[in-house]
Amino acid sequence: MKSKKNLLKFFKGIGIAIALPVAVLIIMEILIGLFADGHVISSMLDFKNMVRGAGISAAIAFGLSMNLTSGRMDLSLGSQRVVATIVGGIVASKLGLGGAWVLLFAIIFGLIFGGIVGFLYVTLRIPPMVLGIGVACIYECIGFGLTDGVGLRLVGTKGVEILSNVNFTLAVVAVIVVVMMVTMTYTVFSYKFRAVRGAQQIAKNAGINVFVNVAICYTVAGILVAISGVLDAAFAGSMTASMGLTSNGVVMQHMFPMMIGGTFLSRYVNQSIGIISAAVAVKILGMGLTCFNLSDATSGVVNMAIFIAFLVYQANAYKIKQAKTDKLRIAEAKAYKAANGLA
Structure with a gap:
């Protein structure tokens, strides 16, 4: 059971690693198709x-x-x-x-x-x-x-x-x-x-x-x-x-x-x-x-803006996770009160 779980985790990780560049390629192809000519x-x-x-x-x-x-x-x-x-x-x-x-x-x-x-x-x-x-x-x-x-x-x-x-x-x-x-x-x-x-x-x-x-x-x-x-x-x-x-x-x-x-x-x-x-x-x-x-300078600005956005997300990811946990706990508490007829 444990080996199966580890195997699934391994393939999930590989899938995510492959999905990232593929997702970036698809997004860039869509944007290029809408606003420019050519392909990546x-x-x-x-x-x-x-x-x-x-x-x-x-x-x-x-x-x-x-x-x-x-x-x-x-x-x-x-x-x-x-x-x-x-x-x-x-x-x-x-x-x-x-x-x-x-x-x-x-x-x-x-x-x-x-x-x-x-x-x-x-x-x-x-x-x-x-x-x-x-x-x-x-x-x-x-x-x-x-x-x-x-x-x-x-x-x-x-x-x-x-x-x-x-x-x-x-x-x-x-x-x-x-x-x-x-x-x-x-x-x-x-x-x-x-x-x-x-x-x-x-x-x-x-x-x-x-x-x-x-x-x-x-x-x-x-x-x-x-x-x-x-x-x-x-x-x-x-x-x-x-x-x-x-x-x-x-x-x-x-x-x-x-x-x-x-x-x-x-x-x-x-x-x-x-x-x-x-x-x-x-x-x-x-x-x-x-x-x-785009010029090298403009491309650099876009690249670094995305980088900074990623860093901001990384720094605040725990807040998003905590908010989801709090929302779930509140929902469970309300459900418990409703089930037991509490005010």
């Missing part, structure tokens, strides 16, 4: 761009979820993404390597740069937002200085075309999902992670090394954003060396799918699946908005 996905190229964009978004969302769900806002993730991609690409180029080697070296440097931030946080105990701003400025300067402000150019690099191949992107995202699902669900680290997220002092009293857990979270986040940086740079042909904290803008754009997958869909399905579903849904929303010939 009108060619195989559009489909490939959706897969690629959703994959990059999911990688960043996974990186954000490692710290943000525990109350740590890491504002250095954007700079880690840029500097790991640039340094990884430079090292691969100096060694005469290309293709997947660029990704491998970016992962290594993402691990290093993310680990440094984690080490500084647990050692210096600086508030994460303050630390993130300071580290971001340093990392941005490193990426800018190493390339004289030019950034990383991957056009013409040997074997780089595989990095922008949609099948390669799918394979990378699939590996990320499997690794994150296993790591964040079935390992000792996952239990410690949830314990620390719930209450750090209680976790510490239970014998969990909170600081090691936090340092690992920063390190994993660095790896994930480095992967997204390489996939993005391979498709665009370059990675710009940003300054003035502008590198973080790209990361913040993908907070929407992280919040949907990490705080809403995770109630019904594994968080990793939820983030993938949310990333696809948000990408479909963005592609649909382009059919209305």
